[in-house]
Amino acid sequence: xxxxxxxxxxxxxxxxxxxxxxxxxxxxxxxxxxxxxxxxxxxxxxxxxxxxxxxxxxxxxxxxxxxxxxxxxxxxxxxxxxxxxxxxxxxxxxxxxxxxxxxxxxxxxxxxxxxxxxxxxxxxxxxxxxxxxxxxxxxxxxxxxxxxxxxxxxxxxxxxxxxxxxxxxxxxxxxxxxxxxxxxxxxxxxxxxxxxxxxxxxx
Amino acid sequence: xxxxxxxxxxxxxxxxxxxxxxxxxxxxxxxxxxxxxxxxxxxxxxxxxxxxxxxxxxxxxxxxxxxxxxxxxxxxxxxxxxxxxxxxxxxxxxxxxxxxxxxxxxxxxxxxxxxxxxxxxxxxxxxxxxxxxxxxxxxxxxxxxxxxxxxxxxxxxxxxxxxxxxxxxxxxxxxxxxxxxxxxxxxxxxxxxxxxxxxxxxx
Numbered sequence: 547x548x549x550x551x552x553x554x555x556x557x558x559x560x561x562x563x564x565x566x567x568x569x570x571x572x573x574x575x576x577x578x579x580x581x582x583x584x585x586x587x588x589x590x591x592x593x594x595x596x597x598x599x600x601x602x603x604x605x606x607x608x609x610x611x612x613x614x615x616x617x618x619x620x621x622x623x624x625x626x627x628x629x630x631x632x633x634x635x636x637x638x639x640x641x642x643x644x645x646x647x648x649x650x651x652x653x654x655x656x657x658x659x660x661x662x663x664x665x666x667x668x669x670x671x672x673x674x675x676x677x678x679x680x681x682x683x684x685x686x687x688x689x690x691x692x693x694x695x696x697x698x699x700x701x702x703x704x705x706x707x708x709x710x711x712x713x714x715x716x717x718x719x720x721x722x723x724x725x726x727x728x729x730x731x732x733x734x735x736x737x738x739x740x741x742x743x744x745x746x747x748x749x
Numbered sequence: 750x751x752x753x754x755x756x757x758x759x760x761x762x763x764x765x766x767x768x769x770x771x772x773x774x775x776x777x778x779x780x781x782x783x784x785x786x787x788x789x790x791x792x793x794x795x796x797x798x799x800x801x802x803x804x805x806x807x808x809x810x811x812x813x814x815x816x817x818x819x820x821x822x823x824x825x826x827x828x829x830x831x832x833x834x835x836x837x838x839x840x841x842x843x844x845x846x847x848x849x850x851x852x853x854x855x856x857x858x859x860x861x862x863x864x865x866x867x868x869x870x871x872x873x874x875x876x877x878x879x880x881x882x883x884x885x886x887x888x889x890x891x892x893x894x895x896x897x898x899x900x901x902x903x904x905x906x907x908x909x910x911x912x913x914x915x916x917x918x919x920x921x922x923x924x925x926x927x928x929x930x931x932x933x934x935x936x937x938x939x940x941x942x943x944x945x946x947x948x949x950x951x952x
Contacts, residue, residue: 658864675927682930702939708923708931709940713912716919720911724878727885728911736905737912737944744943 632692835895
């Protein structure tokens with residue numbers, strides 16, 4: 547998903563500085579109320595430099611979102627390598643939910659503002675649903691590995707991945723929108739354990 | 750959740766006409782671009798009549814949303830009375846997901862626009878999370894009934910309700926945002942069956 551800019555170090559620094567400044571401005575003023583001029587000022591770069599890296603304000607937002615999701619995906623991908631079985635990997639992943647909540651809490655208004663833009667613009671929309679697609683493929687692979695290693699029954703990997711992603715997405719959504727509404731990490735762990743009881747191989 | 754207006758019949762008609770006109774205008778022009786004047790024109794009522802029923806445009810939106818959720822909640826509440834056991838009631842409910850998708854498909858931009866407003870305004874926000882609370886209580890009651898009737902194990906009703914609502918919310922979200930991404934009704938049925946395997950009483 548990431549931009550593979552092969553510029554010299556200075557170019558990458560500028561790019562990162564713009565992204566960090568934009569994230570700060572968006573969080574403070576909202577997406578709509580932030581102009582490219584403010585981002586330039588906060589990043590201490592010229593408009594020319596900004597437009598060299600990003601065609602539009604929206605492009606900055608999309609890359610911010612993708613970078614955030616990439617970081618999360620990398621963390622997730624490391625877990626199966628460390629866990630001794632697929633069921634244990636799933637349980638370790640769901641325990642990361644707390645970290646997601648913490649990161650997401652302050653970003654909620656920004657995130658829904660982004661969704662609003664996205665729902666009216668096909669290109670942004672694709673960037674928004676790309677993570678779902680990534681996680682579906684990721685979990686389908688994991689389920690296949692579980693079947694191969696003998697820990698899971700012969701379930702449908704694609705379907706089971708969608709069950710897990712539905713549960714995870716709804717859990718994150720509730721945790722972000724209504725943090726006081728439940729002990730969400732516990733709900734996550736129990737939920738995955740319940741789903742596992744339906745898909746693990748019996749004795 | 751509903752407004753209990755005890756006005757004479759004419760008052761209720763006007764109220765309903767305003768809500769229907771607003772829903773049409775919002776869907777066509779978006780929430781922000783719809784003025785109270787347009788709603789008045791579409792509903793063929795005076796501004797005075799509109800403000801007699803609704804203090805603000807936002808109040809119209811909140812009631813639209815509540816009325817929609819009330820209708821859905823009523824449909825859900827009827828199911829346990831018709832099903833012979835709690836596991837069967839859960840399976841019948843998840844099959845309604847298709848109906849939700851159909852209704853929600855055209856409303857997506859409007860819904861995210863509403864979420865954007867809501868995330869900046871505590872009162873609207875409470876109206877948005879009220880349905881989650883309703884469904885959590887509703888499913889917790891249902892789980893308790895299942896334990897009482899002997900079909901479910903002695904699970905924690907509150908926790909299990911949150912697992913089911915997380916799964917359902919994530920399923921609806923994916924189905925609405927990415928309808929082509931899966932056979933969502935089937936994912937729903939299989940997901941509930943998988944969760945049921947973890948909570949039904951063994952033989």
